[in-house]
Amino acid sequence: MVNRGLFIVLEGLDRSGKSTQVSRLHDQLEQDGHKARIQKFPDRITAIGKMIDSYLRSEAELDDRAVHLLFSANRWECCQAIEQSLQDGVTVIADRYAFSGIAFSAAKGLPFDFCASPDIGLPLPDVTLYLTVSPAAAAKRAAYGTERYEQVDLQNRVREQFKLVADKVRTMHGPDRWVEVDAEGSIDQVWERIWSQVKAIESKKGEQIHRLWT
Ligand code: NYM
Numbered sequence: 001m002v003n004r005g006l007f008i009v010l011e012g013l014d015r016s017g018k019s020t021q022v023s024r025l026h027d028q029l030e031q032d033g034h035k036a037r038i039q040k041f042p043d044r045i046t047a048i049g050k051m052i053d054s055y056l057r058s059e060a061e062l063d064d065r066a067v068h069l070l071f072s073a074n075r076w077e078c079c080q081a082i083e084q085s086l087q088d089g090v091t092v093i094a095d096r097y098a099f100s101g102i103a104f105s106a107a108k109g110l111p112f113d114f115c116a117s118p119d120i121g122l123p124l125p126d127v128t129l130y131l132t133v134s135p136a137a138a139a140k141r142a143a144y145g146t147e148r149y150e151q152v153d154l155q156n157r158v159r160e161q162f163k164l165v166a167d168k169v170r171t172m173h174g175p176d177r178w179v180e181v182d183a184e185g186s187i188d189q190v191w192e193r194i195w196s197q198v199k200a201i202e203s204k205k206g207e208q209i210h211r212l213w214t
């Protein structure tokens with residue numbers, strides 16, 4: 001029997017360097033002879049993903065709760081493929097997941113528990129690496145783009161909500177499921193921190209996949 005793949009999530013604010021590190025992790029795993037694939041959330045390719053994409057680019061207006069549920073539905077429509085990959089021994093690296101779902105929608109003012117509930121039962125990541133940047137360091141990075149949510153005041157509220165998300169993960173699933181990674185410094189420095197965390201969870205390949213928020 002092949003060992004299952006690992007389910008690794010990278011989370012963080014916009015401009016925290018997630019996508020750069022996600023592709024680096026993917027390349028390193030493949031170079032080491034592991035099978036790996038990237039799953040980006042939102043997955044803008046699906047029919048639901050296209051609705052989310054036009055909302056984020058302000059081409060469509062949607063009720064806050066409705067778009068929250070679309071983000072969640074977008075995860076549910078990908079969840080069978082994720083589980084299949086894991087069973088096939090493929091490590092899945094997700095660029096955002098349900099935690100962004102809560103943090104961004106709660107930052108807009110939706111109740112925290114409402115935000116968490118539609119994702120109950122999704123596959124639980126083996127680890128979530130939360131990339132932290134101070135507000136001052138974030139301000140020095142490349143300017144935000146033109147997408148919805150890419151504004152300093154909202155990002156500060158998102159950061160506060162991520163703290164509550166971290167508490168919920170640690171309380172419900174154990175402290176080792178949510179790891180903060182200092183994302184300040186060079187790409188290489190951040191990468192070394194990420195890689196050491198990934199090497200630390202190798203043993204999880206023998207464990208069964210748990211369910212989020214259960
Ligand atoms: N976002 C992402 C949400 O509001 N809810 C979610 O469930 C997810 C997965 O989408 N600003 C937000 C966070 C981002 C935006 O993501 C697009 P990205 O990684 O910048 O393409």
Ligand code: MG
Nearest residue numbers: 014015147150
């Ligand atoms: Mg973004």
